[in-house]
Amino acid sequence: EETLKYILENFDYDPITGILYRRRFKTFEWVECNSPHNTGRYRLRINYAYYMVTNVCWYLYYGEWPDVEIDHEDLDGYNNKITNLRKSNFSENSRNKDNRLTNEYHGVSYHREGKKFRYRFSIDEKRYEKYGFLTAKEAAIAREQHLDELGDRFCARNKDLE
Numbered sequence: 001e002e003t004l005k006y007i008l009e010n011f012d013y014d015p016i017t018g019i020l021y022r023r024r025f026k027t028f029e030w031v032e033c034n035s036p037h038n039t040g041r042y043r044l045r046i047n048y049a050y051y052m053v054t055n056v057c058w059y060l061y062y063g064e065w066p067d068v069e070i071d072h073e074d075l076d077g078y079n080n081k082i083t084n085l086r087k088s089n090f091s092e093n094s095r096n097k098d099n100r101l102t103n104e105y106h107g108v109s110y111h112r113e114g115k116k117f118r119y120r121f122s123i124d125e126k127r128y129e130k131y132g133f134l135t136a137k138e139a140a141i142a143r144e145q146h147l148d149e150l151g152d153r154f155c156a157r158n159k160d161l162e
Helices: 002-010 053-062 090-095 136-150
Strands: 011-014 019-023 030-032 043-046 049-052 069-072 085-088 108-111 116-123 126-133
Touching: 002 011, 002 043, 002 053, 011 053, 019 053, 043 053, 049 053, 053 069, 053 085, 108 136, 116 136, 126 136
Parallel strands: none
Antiparallel strands: 011 019, 019 030, 043 049, 069 085, 108 116, 116 126
């Protein structure tokens, strides 16, 4: 409760730009909270404890401290615009990662034994995969269709496939 009160009094959030500002004690000027962390997100320190900037932004915008993880829809951990933030559980947040791509498409790889492409993804500990595509793009299109059929919103998506 004390920390939340402190946040309301000393922080300001611009939901359009995604920038969080903190008021300095001595000068009372507003400074940007942009201290990067090795997780690929901004974090800050309040009363000797560390907090992710996304949680503070969420609290200032919605008036509630998030009880789950906050996910960045566009995979950019430094983009804290409110339209880019959404609640997610650990599993959903893990699916929305910008993994190293072996080709230009998420979830698509070349299967050496079958000499064709495949797609793979997991949702709620269930693995989905399909083999036999001649090109990586075909596999990516099929993967996106499968994700749409399942109604998934969190797996990293392939854009501009037309």
